[in-house]
Amino acid sequence: MDAATDRAAAVPAIAEARRRRADRARQVADLLRREILHGGFGAGRLPLEAALAREFGASRNTVREALDLLREEGIVERCPGVGTTVAGEKYPHGLHRLLGLAETLHEHGSVTNEVRTMGLIEPPAAVGRRLGVAAGEPVVYLERLRRLNGLPLSLDLTYLVRDVGEPLFEADLERNDIFVLLEQVAGQPLGTAELTMEAVNADAHTAAVLDAPRGAALLMIERLTHLSDGRPVDLEFVRFRGDRLAMRGHLRRDVEDPAAPEDP
Amino acid sequence: MDAATDRAAAVPAIAEARRRRADRARQVADLLRREILHGGFGAGRLPLEAALAREFGASRNTVREALDLLREEGIVERCPGVGTTVAGEKYPHGLHRLLGLAETLHEHGSVTNEVRTMGLIEPPAAVGRRLGVAAGEPVVYLERLRRLNGLPLSLDLTYLVRDVGEPLFEADLERNDIFVLLEQVAGQPLGTAELTMEAVNADAHTAAVLDAPRGAALLMIERLTHLSDGRPVDLEFVRFRGDRLAMRGHLRRDVEDPAAPEDP
Structure with missing residues (x-):
């Protein structure tokens, strides 16, 4: 296989990996949303990405994508150095x-x-x-x-x-x-x-x-x-x-x- | 009152008129949404703007704004010459x-x-x-x-x-x-x-x-x-x-x- 064919094969593989990560991120986000909604973290701080990755058996990238989904929804805020905090009560x-x-x-x-x-x-x-x-x-x-x-x-x-x-x-x-x-x-x-x-x-x-x-x-x-x-x-x-x-x-x-x- | 003062006074008046029309459009849109959802117009066509204006005691502009709200929601479609039709079943x-x-x-x-x-x-x-x-x-x-x-x-x-x-x-x-x-x-x-x-x-x-x-x-x-x-x-x-x-x-x-x- 020459380099061009290699690259052509890689494109769907990358798309597939992205899709899988997005699917996983949604799963993690749903479970976190539920915990937040029911006061699982109080009005406070979510665990660190590494801890969440362990808990959900997911990669750090997936956890980050999940937290981004919740941020877009306005449920959490993310601050470098501070971590992820619950943004407002629902x-x-x-x-x-x-x-x-x-x-x-x-x-x-x-x-x-x-x-x-x-x-x-x-x-x-x-x-x-x-x-x-x-x-x-x-x-x-x-x-x-x-x-x-x-x-x-x-x-x-x-x-x-x-x-x-x-x-x-x-x-x-x-x-x-x-x-x-x-x-x-x-x-x-x-x-x-x-x-x-x-x-x-x-x-x-x-x-x-x-x-x-x-x-x-x-x-x-x-x-x-x-x-x-x-x-x-x-x-x-x-x-x-x-x-x-x-x-x-x-x-x-x-x-x-x-x-x-x-x-x- | 000179012309400049006149214009200054007109700006809030225009804003107020816009706000009132938007409020009225929402009222009309809500009632139409309900009728559409419950099959009031079948899968078919809504009455003409003039008829809706009469029914709701609203201006043509208000009715048009209401229909635009429903179009943005994907509930109706509007075609020049055809009128307003129900876009899809909910x-x-x-x-x-x-x-x-x-x-x-x-x-x-x-x-x-x-x-x-x-x-x-x-x-x-x-x-x-x-x-x-x-x-x-x-x-x-x-x-x-x-x-x-x-x-x-x-x-x-x-x-x-x-x-x-x-x-x-x-x-x-x-x-x-x-x-x-x-x-x-x-x-x-x-x-x-x-x-x-x-x-x-x-x-x-x-x-x-x-x-x-x-x-x-x-x-x-x-x-x-x-x-x-x-x-x-x-x-x-x-x-x-x-x-x-x-x-x-x-x-x-x-x-x-x-x-x-x-x-x-």
Whole structure:
């Protein structure tokens, strides 16, 4: 084999080695992400690359690539001479039960809500239909930027049926979950909610509002909440910063669909 | 007021008008996204801009900006002279019950799995601990690229305890969910799973594997699944393309935490 053939054969071999290292780096990154998310390293420092390489049976290069992946995600920071440190907390939002943000994060700090817009609107047909309000009947529209310990966490667009929504004009929306206020106004607990959860990239304007990079991954939730008597009262579109929040819950194999009402 | 002062005053006014339009565009986009996701327009064409403007009580410019947001997300396509069409289906993954991908998507087409890696490995401590295997005990590692109707949907990294994992070397992994195969091998149904759900941006290598743009929003799930006797057997890290899948489920206000086992 002459040198040229040698080089031609080497190209796919190098590509293959790169692919294998990238695959391995992803494996290591996933396991480290989980440890970080569950407080495995406290708010502190990750072990040295050499120690991580031993623990994962991986090369130093692979470990470095894994740490770079986590850095790109904003989960860790890397400083020459200092090592790798946990960059910021990612908060767990309970997925086992219908909960407001302040309720689910009460152990993690204080949620404050900046009301960006609030008022009565004539709802588009798609909103009116889902909330079961007659044509021409206004609904309350509310837009809030929600912060945890002062840092932007989510942007919430909320449509409320008028009779339970209008009294909220007088409520302390800065410091209370809508869910808790709705139960007070309605004089009955909430019942069930249908939700859809997606991952989307932040558009430029949303990114600016959430103080996140353009294109940042957001966890987007659409949720229609009913009172315990079954009436739909609250339609929300919520964008969570993906780097600040994780949903956590449990699923069972043996249930059919415990809470399923008819989809409207 | 002279002309210079006039211009100075106009700059914040223009910025404010832009901000208001961006906010309105987001509202319209969210409602349209929901309609598209739930098949409101079939696989077909959206109403004309003028009709949408009427429906949403918004200006043509706002509607155009909303459609641009959905185009950036890959949900719709816009063609001069043709209008706005639904770009591709986003599939609903049931979140009410512990389900495999083929199980939950059976109405939407056929799931095929490309096995990228499979073998026995000595697990990192973080994996061994969660699966409850003794130090030195190997586990099965499996990596699959999963497609729905031929299009990449998710990249799944799976760690299985040896006794239920090793028999899968002989199974038809291309066409079966791991969950179904595990139940056959173990001779008992699965029980519960703890899961964490996040939105992350695709790194370059993952994006290439999933045939998505670099930085694309992914729905990332980490899930530890137990047999019905409580033994953890299956630890998975799953990355779903955000533009191809949405999680759908129901939450109830009145449950404490029906399926919660102790977090390991």
